[in-house]
Amino acid sequence: MTPLYLYALLGTEPPPGRWRGLDGEPLRFVRVAGLVLAAGPMSRAPGPSLSTLRRHDAVVRRLAGAVPAVLPARFGALVTDRAALAELIAPQAATLRRALAQVAGREQMTLRLYGSARRGEGEAATFFPSGRGFPSGRGFPSGRGLPAGPGTRYLTSRSAATLRAQPDLARLRRTLAGLVRAERIEPSQTPPLLGSVYHLVDRGQRRAYQRALRRVTCQLADLRVVPSGPWSPYAFAPEPGD
């Protein structure tokens, strides 16, 4: 039995076509509890290089262009066979279906926020020393594949709330509110990057979002905003433990 490499969860199966994975392998669409899993047979997981990351993303983008709802899988998910894949996904099916409903017809825009942290804003840095403090990745604020404990979740949410209260960010969020369907704010503990904001916007609203963003960023005093997108909604996949 050949292991399967997972690319994405889909709301519906894409129209028949020549669907290929990052190594050119033919994609299979596995149905599990009302979800469609797009996976390709692969003997071992691809190594993380820019080329493989790009190709993984390209496969997800092609799928997103063919179906309204796509939840990308995190790079590197290889399971032993079809039955194991189904067994792993089934317990999370309800959560994943809700997430798929949320991202249907939508795409992700990303904003990196740069500036200087004021006194008190970086207080959680004591508890989240990004980098060497977490060699295993356990408890990393962005959720690195392992469920965060309650303490980590509390500190992360407190840190996000502090960032959210930043006047420039509040202004930016007010301006974009009409276009944003869902939002994730991820504080950074390593200035000058203050954090990242992930917005879920309706497909077709990208230009309006860009225009609104341009208008507001020219007026910000303390915050520098670097946008990118549209992306497949990577940041709106449920975190482990959700």
Place this chain on the structure above:
Amino acid sequence: MKRATRMKSARPRRRSERRRLAARDQSLLDLVDNVLSKGVVVSGELLLGLANVDLIYLRLTALLCAADRVSPAARGWRGGRAALTR
């Protein structure tokens, strides 16, 4: 005179090339951030062959922080000049 004209025409091109490169760098950082640290996790135990991903991710964090200092696109955004990248 001819040389001056050539120099004038070369400058904007270099600037736009720099901006394009910077936008691409930023886009690469976003790509790595999205694909490596976001998305559906099937199971921590069955993620295979990724022993060095955490290390890459930690380096990425440092790169994202540095992007503001090295990227003309990032600096130009407040003037409304930078384009969204992907």
